[in-house]
Amino acid sequence: MKEKIIKVSNKMGLHARPAAKLVQTSSKFQSNVKILKDDFEVDAKSIMGVMTLAAAFGSELKFVAEGPDEIEALNSIEELFNSDLVE
Amino acid sequence: MHLTKKNIILKGVAASPGIAIGKVFLLEDDEYFLIHKEIPKNERAGELKRLDEAIEKTRAELKTTYQKINSLLGENYAKIADVHLMILDDPVMKKDVVKMVEDGVNAEYAVFKVLDKIIRSFDAIEDDYFRERKQDIQDVTKKILENLLGKEKRTLSNIDNESIVVSHNLTPADTVAIREKFVKAFATDIGGKTSHTAIVAQSLEIPAVVGLRSISANALSGGVIIVDGNQGLVILNPTEETIANYKKELDIQAAKSKELAKLKDLPAETTDKHTVQLLANIDNPDEVKSVINNGASGIGLYRSEFMFFNRSTMPSEKDHYQSYMEVAKMMMPHSVIVRSIDLGGDKLTNLGFLNMKREQNPFMGLRAIRLCLKYPEIFIDQLRGILRASAEGKIKLMYPMISGLEELREANKILEKVKKSLHSENIKFDENIEVGAMIEVPSAAIIADVLSKELDFISIGTNDLIQYTLAVDRVNENVTHLYEPSHPAILRLIKRIIDAGHDSGIDVGMCGEMAGDPYYAILLLGMGLDEFSVSPAQIPKIKKVIRSISYEDAKEAADQILKCKDKESITKIMKKLKSKEMY
Numbered sequence: 069m070k071e072k073i074i075k076v077s078n079k080m081g082l083h084a085r086p087a088a089k090l091v092q093t094s095s096k097f098q099s100n101v102k103i104l105k106d107d108f109e110v111d112a113k114s115i116m117g118v119m120t121l122a123a124a125f126g127s128e129l130k131f132v133a134e135g136p137d138e139i140e141a142l143n144s145i146e147e148l149f150n151s152d153l154v155e
Numbered sequence: 156m157h158l159t160k161k162n163i164i165l166k167g168v169a170a171s172p173g174i175a176i177g178k179v180f181l182l183e184d185d186e187y188f189l190i191h192k193e194i195p196k197n198e199r200a201g202e203l204k205r206l207d208e209a210i211e212k213t214r215a216e217l218k219t220t221y222q223k224i225n226s227l228l229g230e231n232y233a234k235i236a237d238v239h240l241m242i243l244d245d246p247v248m249k250k251d252v253v254k255m256v257e258d259g260v261n262a263e264y265a266v267f268k269v270l271d272k273i274i275r276s277f278d279a280i281e282d283d284y285f286r287e288r289k290q291d292i293q294d295v296t297k298k299i300l301e302n303l304l305g306k307e308k309r310t311l312s313n314i315d316n317e318s319i320v321v322s323h324n325l326t327p328a329d330t331v332a333i334r335e336k337f338v339k340a341f342a343t344d345i346g347g348k349t350s351h352t353a354i355v356a357q358s359l360e361i362p363a364v365v366g367l368r369s370i371s372a373n374a375l376s377g378g379v380i381i382v383d384g385n386q387g388l389v390i391l392n393p394t395e396e397t398i399a400n401y402k403k404e405l406d407i408q409a410a411k412s413k414e415l416a417k418l419k420d421l422p423a424e425t426t427d428k429h430t431v432q433l434l435a436n437i438d439n440p441d442e443v444k445s446v447i448n449n450g451a452s453g454i455g456l457y458r459s460e461f462m463f464f465n466r467s468t469m470p471s472e473k474d475h476y477q478s479y480m481e482v483a484k485m486m487m488p489h490s491v492i493v494r495s496i497d498l499g500g501d502k503l504t505n506l507g508f509l510n511m512k513r514e515q516n517p518f519m520g521l522r523a524i525r526l527c528l529k530y531p532e533i534f535i536d537q538l539r540g541i542l543r544a545s546a547e548g549k550i551k552l553m554y555p556m557i558s559g560l561e562e563l564r565e566a567n568k569i570l571e572k573v574k575k576s577l578h579s580e581n582i583k584f585d586e587n588i589e590v591g592a593m594i595e596v597p598s599a600a601i602i603a604d605v606l607s608k609e610l611d612f613i614s615i616g617t618n619d620l621i622q623y624t625l626a627v628d629r630v631n632e633n634v635t636h637l638y639e640p641s642h643p644a645i646l647r648l649i650k651r652i653i654d655a656g657h658d659s660g661i662d663v664g665m666c667g668e669m670a671g672d673p674y675y676a677i678l679l680l681g682m683g684l685d686e687f688s689v690s691p692a693q694i695p696k697i698k699k700v701i702r703s704i705s706y707e708d709a710k711e712a713a714d715q716i717l718k719c720k721d722k723e724s725i726t727k728i729m730k731k732l733k734s735k736e737m738y
Contacts, residue, residue, distance in 0.1 A: 079530070080469065084238045084288060091241060114247035115238070116273050116292060122285035 069134045072142045074149050075126065082123035091115045093148050099135025101145070112145070162390050162397050165367050168346070169387030170353035172692055173362035174405055175340035176398060180318035181376040182329065192261040199257060206252065206262040209302040214243055216298065235291070242295045248273070263303045270296040294326070314338060319382055321374040325352045335359060340382035342389045344371050356384075357438070360445060360692075364389050415695030419450035423687075423698045429706035431680065433698055434492075434688040436666055440478055443485045445691040450698070453489035455614065455688025456553075456666040457482060459496055459537065469533060475540025483548020490549035492614070492688075493541050494593065495534065495566075497523045497555040518622070523556035528565055538573045545585035553614060557592040557599050563609060593666070594652050595619035603652040607659035614688065615652055617667025621645055640669045641725050646678075646717055653683045664688055676700040677732050681713025 076082055082090065094101045094112035101112035105127060110117030112131065123129060133141045194202050221236035242248070248269055255265035270292060277289035314320075314337045322329070323344045330352075339361060346352045346365030356363030362384030374380060374391055381390040381401050390397060423433040434455030435446040446454065462470040462478060483491050499522030514520035527534035541552055552570070557563050567590065577584055594600050595616030607613060617640060622629050624644060627637045639645070649665075656663035664686030669675050671689030673696050679687070680701055687697055712732055719725045 079532075081282075081285075083284060084291070085234065088238055088241050095246075111247050114245045115241040116245050117247055119285065119288050120273070120276050120280070122280045122282050124282060124285075 069132060070138045070142055071130055071132045072146060073128055073130050074146055075128050076123050077125070077149065079125050081125050081127070082118065082121065084119065087115060087118040089148060090118055090145065093144050094141065096144070097133070097135070097137045097141035099133045099138045099141045101141055102132045104130040104132065161392060162394055163373065163392050165370055165373070165389045165391065167342070167364040167367035167370075167387050167389060168353075169384055170346065170365045171341075171356035171361065171363035172384045172690075173340070173360075174385065174401055174408065175319055175362045175382045176393075176401055176405070177317055177319040177339045177380065179321050179374045179376055179378050179380050180314055180338075181371065181374055182320060182322035182325075183371070190261070191264045194256070194259050194261055196259070199259065202256050202262050203253065205303065206256060206266070209262070209299055210243060210249075212302045213295070213298045214240065216302075217243065238291055239295050239298075242292055243299070263300055266296065266299050266303065319380050321370055321380065323371045325355070330355050333359075340384065341365070342367060342370050342374070342380065342382050344368055357442060412695070415699060418695050418698050418702070419448075421450075421698070421702065423452075423701045425680070425701060425704055425706040425709065427705040427707060431684065431701060432662075432664070432686040433694055433701075434664070434666075434686055435691045435694060436671075436688050437482070437691070440481050440485075442691060443482055446486070449691045449694040451489075451691065451694050454482065454486055454491040455664055455686055457491055457493045459493060460498055463496070463498060469536070472536045472539045472543075475537050476543045477540075479541055479544035479550060480547050483544055483550050487548055490551055492551045492553050492591065493544075494553045494555050495524065495537055495541075496527055498526055499523060518619075518628070524554045524562060524566055525556065528562065528569075531569055534566075534569060535573055538570055539577065542573060542577055542584035542588065543582060545588050546583040550585065551589040551591060551612070553591045553593055553612075555593045555616070556595060556619070557606065558596040559598060560602070560605055560609070563592060563606060567609075595623070595667075597624050597648070600624075600648045600652050603655035604658060607656050607661055610659075610661060612662045612664065613652065613656050614664040614666045614686070615649060615670075617645075617649075617665060617669040620648065620667070621669075624648060639722060640672075640675060641678075641716075641722060641729070643719060643721070643725070646682075646725075649679070650682050650713075650717055657683065662686060671697065673697060673700050674729065677704055677709045678713050678716055678729070680704070680706070681709035681711070682717075683710075 078086060080086070091113055103110050103112050103118065103121060105121050105123060108121060110121055112118065121129070131142055131145055135141075217236055217240050221233050221240070224236060225233040251269045252265045255268065256262055274289045274292050274296075277286055277292070280286040317337055317339050319340045319342065320338055321342045324346065325341065325343060338359070341352055341356050341361070341363040343352050343365045344367055352365050353363060362382045364382055364384055364387050367389055370389060378391065379393060379398070381393050381397065383389070383401070422430055424430040432452055432455075434453045435449070435451040436456040436458070437443065437446060437454055438458050439461040457479070459475070462474060479491070479493055499517055499520070521529060541550060544550055554563065554566050557566075570590065574584070589611035591610050591612035591614060592599070592606060593616040594603055594606070594613050596619070599606060600620060603613065618629070621627070621638060621640055621642075625637060625639065625642060627634050629635065629638055653663045662685040663683070665679060665684055666688040670679065670684075670687045671693035676687070676697050677700060689697055712728065716725055716728050719728070
């Protein structure tokens with residue numbers, strides 16, 4: 069099991085479109101990926117789960133991955149947040 | 156007993172002009188009566204198959220909607236359908252629904268239960284934007300249920316005779332099913348001037364009244380209805396007399412537009428050959444057709460805000476570039492004035508692009524150029540789009556709501572930076588792109604002389620100028636009677652702006668509602684206004700007024716009016732002008 073804390077740095081927060089991208093990225097991996105924010109825990113492969121996080125600009129999210137490709141999954145997600153999440 | 160007809164008049168928002176009389180086609184919001192059924196063990200596999208088929212059918216429908224919207228309204232609108240597809244594929248949702256069915260619950264009840272729980276969890280979210288995303292999930296739930304229940308859908312493609320569409324709201328999926336020749340008007344419960352319904356109605360050039368609150372609950376399918384898109388009224392159950400009056404009005408309008416159509420290719424010039432520019436205001440590229448049909452000599456105001464509505468992400472530089480380039484190319488050889496983003500506190504809270512707090516006075520808050528200067532990354536994307544498009548057509552740039560010189564210089568500084576970076580990337584643009592400002596804040600009007608020296612053109616935005624100068628909130632029904640374009644203070648301010656622009660040798664236009672009102676046209680002409688920018692449908696009317704008088708007479712009338720101290724004496728002179736058969 070591996071984890072990583074990522075801050076939402078795009079101004080609009082994790083709304084529908086970036087949430088969609090995050091789900092697409094997580095779904096590419098075999099590992100289970102969970103997102104923890106405050107008391108919430110959602111599946112990173114579920115669009116509705118990610119949207120209910122209501123992760124606004126500046127929120128801190130903890131990603132927990134477990135499975136054969138857990139490291140790659142977390143790296144890809146981090147890369148996504150650092151790159152074109154804003155689109 | 157003799158049943159008498161009685162007009163039921165509903166007031167809404169005038170979203171698209173014109174009058175239509177016809178029969179109601181009620182597009183109802185479907186309601187489901189869901190029963191919880193126990194499915195015996197030996198039938199559960201079949202129930203799961205039924206669920207799968209409904210999901211597959213929904214997927215196929217969503218894909219079709221995506222393609223239809225994409226070809227009709229473009230990719231930005233289509234993205235909504237894209238998110239819907241992801242909701243349908245959500246593994247968590249699927250897992251829970253399947254589990255319920257395997258445990259012996261019927262498929263529709265399982266779908267409803269699982270999604271309803273998720274929708275409820277959205278209600279607890281504080282942020283408006285995130286909370287409203289539940290609408291997307293509701294839409295998808297509805298579609299799956301429809302397919303499970305095999306309910307015959309009542310869509311706009313069922314319309315087979317001339318009708319007026321009444322509904323709670325029109326979704327993008329509804330509008331793709333429209334059969335143009337049968338739909339005469341729209342009337343909806345919700346929506347504003349920039350709603351999806353309004354935009355579609357304007358591009359189809361059919362009347363629409365939105366924001367009627369309860370029309371869908373009160374209208375009966377097949378009943379007679381009158382939609383008055385000019386005044387924002389809808390009349391249900393109209394009396395014979397009302398129908399006759401509106402029919403007369405329709406005849407007059409038809410005769411007038413026939414008469415006016417003859418003016419299309421004639422210039423907007425006075426009897427003594429003084430020419431003004433008659434330009435059009437548009438909200439989106441779909442309106443260009445009507446601009447050209449009405450004979451405008453360019454676009455004086457291209458509002459760019461439509462790009463921000465009905466979507467969940469910021470428009471990209473490419474989105475900006477494409478929509479401006481498209482319009483500029485279609486308008487060649489005429490020019491197009493693109494106004495930079497005029498989003499305001501009130502227009503923004505539902506957009507969710509920015510984490511903006513609700514403001515106490517949104518009209519005096521963070522809006523228009525102020526917003527762009529606070530979030531330069533948004534502004535820069537737009538400027539890059541505008542500049543890139545300027546290489547392929549005649550484009551001018553206009554800043555809204557400039558209130559002082561510092562602000563103008565700050566905006567120009569960003570523009571210069573953007574130009575520099577385009578240079579370094581070897582991207583072509585019009586090096587001499589003209590830059591103007593909307594004069595719509597009293598402070599800007601007072602220092603119009605100062606601003607004009609650093610601008611290529613100015614355009615008077617009367618809607619806000621009147622609102623700010625007279626301190627009247629236009630949408631507050633208690634004070635709308637004080638909203639008076641011909642208030643002596645407003646007229647003097649307008650004259651002052653025009654003179655200031657001319658002293659600096661630049662053209663002065665007007666893109667507010669006042670410019671499109673035939674009643675004020677002679678006055679504005681006489682004050683020396685160079686450009687009238689009005690909604691496409693108003694162009695022929697203003698042209699007719701201008702062609703009916705000499706510039707000398709208009710100047711004299713304006714001089715007299717400017718000397719008036721009160722509304723009464725102004726109205727008197729204006730009426731006299733009108734009696735000379737001006738329009």
